[in-house]
Amino acid sequence: MSFDRNLEERLVRYCAVDTQSDADSPTAPSTAIQYDLLRMLEGELREIGAQDVTLTDYGVVLATIPGTAPGPTIGFLAHVDTAPQFNATGVKPRVIRGYNGGDITYPDDPELVLSPENSPYLGEKQGHDIVTASGLTLLGADDKAGVAIIMAAAQHLLAHPELPHPPLRIAFTPDEEIGRGVGTQLPKDLACDFAYTFDGGKVGEVEYESFSADGADIRIKGVSIHPGYATGKLVNAIHLASKIVGALPQGSMVPELTSGRDGFIHATDMTGGSSEMRLKLIIRDFELDGLEAKGALVRKVCEAVQAGEPRAEITCTITPQYRNMRYWLETDMTPVNLALDAAKSLGIEPVSRPIRGGTDGSRLTEMGVPTPNLFTGMQNIHGPLEWVSVQDMARAAELMLTLVGRAVRG
Numbered sequence: 284m285s286f287d288r289n290l291e292e293r294l295v296r297y298c299a300v301d302t303q304s305d306a307d308s309p310t311a312p313s314t315a316i317q318y319d320l321l322r323m324l325e326g327e328l329r330e331i332g333a334q335d336v337t338l339t340d341y342g343v344v345l346a347t348i349p350g351t352a353p354g355p356t357i358g359f360l361a362h363v364d365t366a367p368q369f370n371a372t373g374v375k376p377r378v379i380r381g382y383n384g385g386d387i388t389y390p391d392d393p394e395l396v397l398s399p400e401n402s403p404y405l406g407e408k409q410g411h412d413i414v415t416a417s418g419l420t421l422l423g424a425d426d427k428a429g430v431a432i433i434m435a436a437a438q439h440l441l442a443h444p445e446l447p448h449p450p451l452r453i454a455f456t457p458d459e460e461i462g463r464g465v466g467t468q469l470p471k472d473l474a475c476d477f478a479y480t481f482d483g484g485k486v487g488e489v490e491y492e493s494f495s496a497d498g499a500d501i502r503i504k505g506v507s508i509h510p511g512y513a514t515g516k517l518v519n520a521i522h523l524a525s526k527i528v529g530a531l532p533q534g535s536m537v538p539e540l541t542s543g544r545d546g547f548i549h550a551t552d553m554t555g556g557s558s559e560m561r562l563k564l565i566i567r568d569f570e571l572d573g574l575e576a577k578g579a580l581v582r583k584v585c586e587a588v589q590a591g592e593p594r595a596e597i598t599c600t601i602t603p604q605y606r607n608m609r610y611w612l613e614t615d616m617t618p619v620n621l622a623l624d625a626a627k628s629l630g631i632e633p634v635s636r637p638i639r640g641g642t643d644g645s646r647l648t649e650m651g652v653p654t655p656n657l658f659t660g661m662q663n664i665h666g667p668l669e670w671v672s673v674q675d676m677a678r679a680a681e682l683m684l685t686l687v688g689r690a691v692r693g
């Protein structure tokens with residue numbers, strides 16, 4: 284059973300729909316254009332015979348594939364939005380059939396080259412069908428590869444009721460790229476025992492560890508006065524903000540100098556003027572004690588600068604963002620082991636690396652729906668060199684089918 288053409292046709296069609304999300308928008312979904320794909324998927328799910336197909340008022344398409352055998356209800360998720368970091372309007376996907384191992388050039392940007400030199404994984408994909416954009420945009424395989432994989436596998440299961448599998452729930456979500464894909468309603472509406480996101484990279488990736496994340500919001504109020512009459516009175520908030528930045532770690536514990544399991548403190552925003560400044564940091568670590576220690580360090584720096592200038596007013600608010608899904612998954616590894624065993628049975632060597640970021644699964648897991656992340660094949664995401672192999676996507680679809688077959692109880 285080959286899913287190649289089905290997956291390729293779906294991916295190309297979904298990628299051509301502009302679904303870029305926007306962190307500055309207060310609405311949910313953040314952009315109305317995401318409905319173009321959400322409605323398309325709603326219609327396609329009905330066409331292939333899925334049950335309970337709904338588009339919620341918070342912009343998630345939900346559907347059921349009725350079980351043909353007893354077992355836990357399993358959810359499958361992919362996000363429809365594309366990253367705001369790069370042009371995503373007017374995506375022209377194209378397929379390079381039977382990739383020859385050489386350089387791939389781009390019709391709309393002659394300077395651009397994709398090659399095994401700048402993307403070593405591509406070197407392993409000779410003979411595969413490679414999908415890229417045309418040079419001016421990202422592709423959006425992140426995460427339309429995941430959408431296509433779930434749709435193709437769902438279509439297959441619905442066409443073959445003789446295949447035993449437990450009840451399945453499908454969710455296509457908006458706004459993952461801006462960290463707003465999982466609203467408070469979703470866990471209840473998803474109504475499953477555990478779930479998977481198809482939002483990973485290389486074949487074999489089964490991820491169940493993400494960062495734990497806090498955000499720090501530092502506000503610095505100086506004393507504002509006409510500089511001509513400022514002697515002994517003016518307190519410049521800009522100087523205090525730069526003191527805080529200067530006292531935070533720079534030679535270590537920053538994203539550009541850390542990797543693997545090391546966390547960091549990252550200054551993301553500094554705005555304001557001499558009377559008032561605002562500084563935003565993100566704090567990341569895989570362990571809660573490491574996260575806490577980094578937060579304590581930030582507070583200590585603020586307190587020290589405050590102590591040096593009592594006339595200023597410095598506040599530091601640290602807010603939890605998301606937590607490492609491992610804390611919950613390690614208490615019950617059933618969903619992780621199911622995916623690892625399914626991969627191995629297909630001859631795929633599973634790889635579980637900690638994600639230096641968060642996924643929709645981090646939030647879902649914390650909210651009571653254990654949700655590891657599975658591979659789709661997508662590479663070089665969020666930029667013009669984004670690509671995916673159709674045959675890698677087919678492996679992911681096989682993984683989904685094998686996994687649900689192995690989940691049958693009794």
Ligand SMILES: [Zn+2]
Pocket residue numbers: 362425426459482
């Ligand atoms: Zn993604």
